[in-house]
Amino acid sequence: MADMPDLSHLTQEERAIIEGVMMRQKQEEERENEIMRRKQDEVATLVDSIRQKSEQQKKAGVELEATCHICLKTKFADGIGHICHYCNIRCCAKCGGKVTLRNNKVIWVCIVCRKKQELLSKTGQWMNKSTSPDGMIRRQEGD
Numbered sequence: 001m002a003d004m005p006d007l008s009h010l011t012q013e014e015r016a017i018i019e020g021v022m023m024r025q026k027q028e029e030e031r032e033n034e035i036m037r038r039k040q041d042e043v044a045t046l047v048d049s050i051r052q053k054s055e056q057q058k059k060a061g062v063e064l065e066a067t068c069h070i071c072l073k074t075k076f077a078d079g080i081g082h083i084c085h086y087c088n089i090r091c092c093a094k095c096g097g098k099v100t101l102r103n104n105k106v107i108w109v110c111i112v113c114r115k116k117q118e119l120l121s122k123t124g125q126w127m128n129k130s131t132s133p134d135g136m137i138r139r140q141e142g143d
């Protein structure tokens with residue numbers, strides 16, 4: 001361990017205390033990493049399942065224009081629904097929500113991007129592993 005502080009001037013007892021503290025810190029870090037890993041898995045699984053579902057629907061010839069692209073269940077009464085600010089996915093009120101930015105701008109964010117944002121705020125990394133289902137879903141722009 002290169003970053004171990006020099007503890008040679010301390011008594012054995014003091015050293016044991018410090019080492020104990022460092023050990024707990026390390027365990028704490030590992031636990032947090034584990035939580036982050038699980039959250040990342042969760043988001044990846046969610047993205048995958050949404051993509052699979054939309055592929056199935058597409059194969060079945062189901063028209064998705066007026067349907068939530070996340071749960072694929074909710075039909076939009078107004079035919080438009082809400083568009084996610086980040087991935088432009090069309091989703092229902094159950095699969096997304098309003099988010100107020102620091103500049104007081106209110107945007108709509110889908111559940112997937114919200115989870116990604118949560119991760120982003122903790123890891124500082126945007127998850128780019130999974131591509132958005134944009135390529136597979138035909139979207140009507142300009143409304």
Ligand SMILES: [Zn+2]
Pocket residue numbers: 068069070071072073074091092093094095
């Ligand atoms: Zn939905």
Ligand SMILES: [Zn+2]
Pocket residue numbers: 084085086087088089109110111112113114
């Ligand atoms: Zn989104």
